[in-house]
Amino acid sequence: MKQLFQYKVIPILALITVAGYFVILNPTIKQGQINVENSKSLVxxxxxxxxxxVMGPPNSIxxxxxxxxxxxxYYYQPPPFSSxxxxxxxxxxEQATKIVYYE
Known part of the structure; x- marks a missing residue:
């Protein structure tokens, strides 16, 4: 029983922890999500x-x-896996004439 825990459960927990970092805690990913939410206020x-x-400084100009x-x-980073x-x-x-939202 101890071997089952050691060889199966611990690696699964480690994988979930690493995946959680990349999906939830990674600052780059969080910023992309924030950019999407903020962009809804652009007109x-x-x-x-x-x-x-509204958006903060762009990633590039x-x-x-x-x-x-x-x-x-101005270019703002999107969430991961966006096109x-x-x-x-x-x-x-200096007036916004075109806004392209993420896809």
Whole structure:
């Protein structure tokens, strides 16, 4: 009986503990979940300042210049296994013109 516990139950408990860390406690995963919840408050026309207040600092920023003017896109990390992240694009007046939610 002691062998059964030692060779089967202990490894299962260890596996559950490790899986729990990656699914629940990992700060990267938690931040992705927070980003999704916060992104539900985003609306077109928000200023950069308003977006930063809701979402916090982006994971990355990209800039692009087109014939219509300069745009800046903020990228926010999604939860694991998502096909894409959360993007907020701003026009030259620093207003949100496009929001792409995670999938």
């Amino acid at each position: 077109l026309g928000m200023s950069k300042e308003e977006v930063l207040k 990209s800039e692009e210049t087109t014939q219509e003017g300069a745009t800046e896109t 894409d992240g959360i993007f907020v694009e701003f026009d030259q007046h």
